[in-house]
Amino acid sequence: MNKDYITAYYNDEEELLKAVRQLKDKGLEILDVLTPFPVHGLDKALRMRRSRLSMVAFWGGAVGAALGFLFQAWVFTKGYPLNFGGKPFFAIPSFMPVTFEMAVLFAAFSMVFAFLIYFKLGPGAKTVIHDERITDDRFLVVVGIRKESNYQEIEQALIATGAEGITHNV
Amino acid sequence: MTHSIITLQGNLQKMMVLGLLGLLLLPFNFIKAQTPEALKNYQQCKACHNLEGPELLGPNLTGVTQRRDTAWLIRFIRNSQEVIASGDEYAVALFEKYNKIPMPPHDLTDEQIIDILALIENGGQVADEYLAQMEAEADKGATEDAARAAELRDKELKMAELERDANRNFGTTFIITLIIFLVTLIDLFVTKVIKATFVHKTVVLIALVIIGEVVYKEASALGRQHYYQPEQPIWFSHEIHATQNKIDCLYCHSSAEDSKSAGIPSINVCMNCHNQVREGKVTGTAEIDKIHEAWNSGKPVEWVRVHNLPDHVYFNHAQHVNSGKLDCAECHGEVEKMDVVMQVEDLSMGWCLECHRTTEVQFANNEFFKSYELMHEQFKNGEVKKVTADMLGGGDCMKCHY
Amino acid sequence: MEQKYFRSIEELKIDIRPEAENKPAGDRQFIFEMQQELKKSTTASRRDFLKLFGFTVASAAIASSCEQPVRKAIPLLIQPEEIVPGKASYYASTFFDGIDYCPVVVKVRDGRPIKIEGNKASSLTKGGTNARTQAAVLGLYDNSRYREPQSGGNAASWQEVDQAIISQLNAIKNKGGKIVVLSATVISPSTKAVINEFLTQYPGEHITYDVLSASAMREANQLSFGKAFLPSYHFDKAEVIVSFDADFLGSWLTPVEFTKQYSINRKLTDGKKKMSRHIHLEGAMSVTGSNADKRIQLHPALEKQTVAALFNELQKLAGESGTKQIDSPADVKAIAKELYSKRGKALVVAGSNDPETQLMINGINQLLQSYGNTIDTAVHLNIRQADDRKLQQMIADMNAGKIDGIFLYDVNPAYDFPEKDKFITGLSKVGLRVAMPVLEEETAPLADFICPDHHFLESWNDAEIKTGYYSLAQPAIRPIFNTRQAQQSFLKWMGSDLDFRTYIQKYWENNLFAQGDNLTFTGFWNSKLHDGIFESGRKESEDFAFDQTAALAAQQKVKAGNADQLALVVFPTVAVGTGKHANNPWLQELPDPVTKACWDNYVSVSPKLANELGLSEFDTVNVNNIGELPVLIQPGQEYKTLSVALGYGREKAGIPATGVGKNAFGQISFVNGHMQYVRPDVTMEQLGGTYEVARTQTHHSMEGRAIVRETTLADYIENPISGNEIREEIKKHLKTLYPKHQYDGFHWGMAIDLNSCTGCNACVVACSAENNVPVVGKEQVLMAREMHWIRIDRYYKGDEHDPEVVRQPVTCQHCDNAPCENVCPVAATTHSNEGLNQMAYNRCIGTRYCNNNCPYKVRRFNFYDYNGSDALKGNEMDPTEMTTDLRRLVLNPDVTIRAKGVIEKCSFCVQRIQEKKLEAKTENRQLRDGDVVPACAQACPSEAIVFGNLNDKNSKIARYFEDERNYHLLEELHTLPSVGYLTKVKNTTV
């Protein structure tokens, strides 16, 4: 995060939720909220968009299925047509299992990779750890500071939401 | 053998008649005979016979038609061993005289033989008009075609050699790329000399591509001998024998037409000529002496096989050369242009299949294929333009693996 | 078409290279070199070595490099013109081992005999063979062959041996001593002549010793006709055949010929509605008995009186009076009626070696007017010439020291003589002992001189199996070892330099040529040598009349036998026979047609007796001190009859044979001068141990499934579909979603006539020989891992005490909807456009899924490296030394050797199909029906197997498939097999 911000932490997800709602109402810019586990309702409170990952999965699956099916069809009709036990060369039922598996494989992998790449997560990815206890029992709100906006105001607002502690990088 | 005996008896009268005819119509025959083809056939005789002067393997040919009648000559030329076996004194005597070197059988028609004989009568000359005619024909496109073909083949061979050299350099290429690859990785994570990481990334990418390529090529070449060109115990040049001396492939690899294996000529075949020809153009006596050594010591020459197929592959030369009417060069390349034989095709299954799928069989010309009635229908009414081996099951496993 | 050369390789050598004479070892040398090369060779596979003619492929991987090994191609110094590299040539020859006779054609590939086929030119066997004939080629490459002459147990040169022998012979001659040539029956006129000449030069006697003797028949005929001979039989002319324990389809006289004749009247194809009736009376279950329409269990001790009773009944029918009334265990009245109603078209034979029984049989045949109809007395059968009395006399003389020299040719008495101890002691009293064995044996070591004989495939010979039926044998390969043909040795010892080939030629020129046509002798000789057969049509003078009195006298003497005692029957199996070929792994692993057991002999016991004695399968017993043998419970065995196979228990033979089973020859007894193969009173002691016998089939009931379908002649005549009705039903239910594949051109099919198949197993060995099928040894067979591509299933039907036996050869059915093909993950097995179920060994990764999914269980898996062809070394599974270099010479170069871990199976002999197709192509003609013949069909003596192109509507196979009797195995599975079976028809009508 290349801009100035204040962070406030809470010990309980209900308080966090309340706080986030209030801050949003105040029109403060919440850069990020860090929690040890997914807090329900938080994404609503932060007014996040619906995820498009499922679409990625769908298209990934579609591609996988298509590849799987077409490859098999090609092998059996053009590549090297062979007579297996009197079955027709273009034996659709036989192609189904592989097609299905390919679909699932592609769907799953495309989605997960999309997720990781989108958030720049991955083996050894470098990210800012604000507080070691975030992954344990702390709930953290990061509020951005615009040039014009008043630093004290925001701090007050945060205290008002019952933040247990406040830190900042200015 | 027996059937050949029977045919012998059958043919005898026929030959007699022909022979007489030949003699009667000699003057006419004399002109008619000397076709360019006859000249070509005559090249083979020259391998072992002179017209006059020093004798080579066999007797000199001048006046042979006076010495023996045509029928006899035809029999003898076609299969001397048979004549000898039948106990013909003259033949036996001849055999004895020319230290028991059998004259190899020749697959020639009566007419062809008569032509050759006529040619011999004419002192091995072709009548001018025929020579002229021949040249004319030759000039007529023939030469260009030949030239073009030759050029093409040369190119192919060149390409092949280039590719081979490329392949040979694979090893070094691989090592170098690998080193580069590792160096970049080390730099990327540890030393960090170059700041711009995209450099590393591109290098790594390229390196990976090259390595992949090499690995794939090597893997697919595994257990195969593409461009295999081993040293032979005797420096035998097909270039000299096949191109310069115009010896037909089948003269030495005689069984290619009617057997599974083309066969490596046994020493006695070499001796047919080298009994006399004791000095080579290139190597002098050095190499040819090895043959004599083998002949005298009774130890056969241990040639190195160039074209090897795996045990589980059944390949039949007769099938391809005889009934398939393929040219040797289709698979062996321009051997007659090689001093040291090289395997120019990779002889992989894919390569075989490719050919089976593209080349036509003698569908219309060979009675055998009458059995394929459906196919014949489609062939007649034009549904099928050309019938490939694959269409008749040339792609089935048990055509080659059993 | 088959190419036979009228000249042997040997001759060729002489023609083409005069120095061959002074380099006799030339070709042998060549083979040795090949072997040495082989020993050196590391990575080169054997097939490669065999693939190219006369090429020794030695190969060694270049050290420290992953290059391909350098493969050498070494041509012959001089290549005989007749031999085309990689192309087989065929030589007519004759197989006779003293017991079996069969004119053959030897397939020689690249200088090595690799297969033996029957010779179609013979009007006797008509191209038929039997298991032993098929297996004979492997004997050529037997590791236990004597490789050079020995003198006093040490290797010696021929010169030394010859000098020693000749000097001793002269010594004997000068002191007026007597020598004996002891040989098995010699049917070769030339050989006879040689021996006679030899014995005139060195006074002595030629004594014939047959392990399986028919001396009683000869004696009986002596009494009936005044001439000791064996007539020739015509089962093909007989409508009713009654056999008293004569196993004429398995081991009696000339089984191959008889099977041919017999099968002619068993065929009902092409609308034939007539078939012979075969009644068989026996104690132990034999191949022939199991094929009979009516099999009557008869305690051996009662046989004689039964014959007498039958004789009596017939006499009554013939209206002769004053005959001896004797009660019989079997209902002979009915049999007599049947026989008599078919007078002139009936034949009665007996296997017994008891003159009286044979006399009565003669009497019976006389009454039935068989002589001149089903029995031909003008054409004599020349086998089994032994006179057992003479033999005993000789033994006595030996022991009395009256014999000074003995030459043992083609006999092994120290192993198979009933009183072998007597023989051995006798032998030790003989001054000059010369043995001429081919394979390692018990007798030879007892001799001073061992002069190893050629294998018959290396020797010249001729034969006159029947009066006027001549055949020739010629070498198909140069001697592999430093051996010499026995006849040659005799000639040498006579001081003649004649070689036996010229001797035969001379003999033929002088004795047979006259009868020949008006060619020059060379022409005559050449053509005969080419065919291998010469049937001059000569007949013996029938200057004798039949005399019934002897028969009647014999009948009068008959006393009632005692059936309460245990009787023991010793018999030769169709596999190892009399033990001559015991060292042949193919034969050792050949399942017995009746018991399906291999690699052992055993005591067959009837279920009833087993129950009584509380014996169960594989319990060990000792019968008359044969030694510890396991019990096999044999349905259909007569209550009190035990049977043990001969030919086992070899002590000095190769690895495969030595110590397998027990020697039962001791059970043969001399009863008034004739060898008896039955002991009416034996003791059986239970030893309490168990010993497992390897059997290729362990379940013997069809479980009521319509696997082998059969009907009776009557029903068949009424309705040809009878027995096969279910097929219509099945066909109705066959539905499919997928369209059938079109087979343009060729669609190969095979039909098997269950009515003709006698279960003789010739096909099994032929298949092994043709397709390099590995031998796996007893342990593996016990684990049910035998590799045979074709097997003959044998089922018992009905009551276990008197079951009906049905047989069914099963091979890959080449289903057009093959279940195996669908399941192979790597496409190693697919269907060809000629309807073949293809197996690409080199693609197989060995999941065995196809094997599981094959309803017929015809696929075989290489559980171990049976061929020594594996990349990993030292893991071969080869208990029978089949992977030794010598044995390998028998391998067929056109068939891949399968590696460890791959599936293999019948390929319809695709290599033959391809060969014939190519032949047709090069000859620019269509393929004719009958061009392609797989090994099994070619070997079959009863022509039960028909192969051809189903697309060709005029072909024989197409006709067979149209036949109402035709059905497919497990057709209800809609696998669309390409193998059809014709229902078995039993002639139970009276």
Place this chain on the structure above:
Amino acid sequence: MYVSPIREPLIRGEKNYSQVTKDILAPMAGKPSIYWYLGISLALIALVFGAWATYQTVYYGIGTWGLNKTVGWGWGITNFVWWVGIGHAGTFISAILLLFRQKWRTSINRSAEAMTLIAIACAGFFPLIHMGRLLLGFFIFPYPNTRALWVNFNSPLLWDVFAISTYFAVSLIFWYVGLIPDLGTVRDKAKTKIRKAIYGFLSFGWTGSAKHWSRHETVSLVLAGLAAPLVLSVHTIVSFDFATSVIPGWHTTIFPPYFVSGAVFSGFAMVLTLLIVARKALNLEEYITVNHIESMNKIIILTGSIVGIAYITEFFMAWYSGVEYEQFTFMNRAFGPYAWAYWIMMTCNVVTPQLFWFKKIRTSLTATFIISIFVNIGMWFERFVIVVTSLHRDFLPSSWSMYSPSLVEVGLYVGTIGLFFTLFLLFIRVFPVIAIAEVKSVLKSSGDHQKTAHHE
């Protein structure tokens, strides 16, 4: 929110979030107990036995097994199917139960999934080793080659290749994606530098940002959606190995559902076997409570009953179809030479699970443990019965034969068991055995103190 008063809490004890973290990470910290060492050394011994057997098989060939011309598959494939079956529980629990919003899954899914992966690895070993020519095994992959030859897409065995590898791959990422946040926790709790570095690397730089969380949840959900049919497909396809063949006793249409339920059945049994030990050894009783055990037992009753019905249906169909071969096969199963195996299967799979109808047994750890073992045995025999008894007496009596395993085959089986436990024991040392974040997320809703709050 509403919580049904009767429902037992899922997590016992007064827990707060950091307490949860501490408890769950406890097994990873510090020296492993003597039992752990004992366990792993036993497992390794078994592994060595397996290695020996593998060598025998590869070097001398399949001949070292007890198979023959009639019975082409024996223990090898039996074990394969058995392991695949066991491999079903994990993904089933985390995928299907996730879709059904079964909160109780949270504390068991992690270990169950790990078990799945290990089991699949064990399973995959058998199709490889049972090949006659293992070294050419790569032929089953459709890769471009100079032979211009591909594979046979009609073959169920090939479908297996795809199914198993896909299943393994997808299960792996599913498991790992779930693991990422917890790895973050481990990273942040790590004492030493190296641990920090390693887990930092493994945790993919997880921060716990709300955006990540919400997407992470979507991913998990969709993956679950994908994994659910996958789970069903895998054993369906494995069952095709038999169902698509012609062999009586194999050629059956009910195999897919029957196999799948059987798989879940055995899978849960194995999970129980392991967890009952694990919760004690790692003192996680408060997280893996009797509720969990009980609810799993309920699933066992369900699937067990389905399997039982399947057995009976098979018999009925055999009789009803009127196919003599089919009928014979089933009579032969029940009364033939392998009847003992059949009846073991019957008792273990059909009878014993029914005991779970009694709450007492259902909630008793020891009883559950014993029964779960029984089920494992029973399910192994089910596969044995299907594979061997169908083959050893099929259509033509002439080829009937018997089969008994060789020491080598036993070795291979024991070897995989060794492998399984080795890997599992390593797993509990290096990864959190319970999904920390997920547990936390349900702590409030179904934790203990929340309940107590209610009672006040």
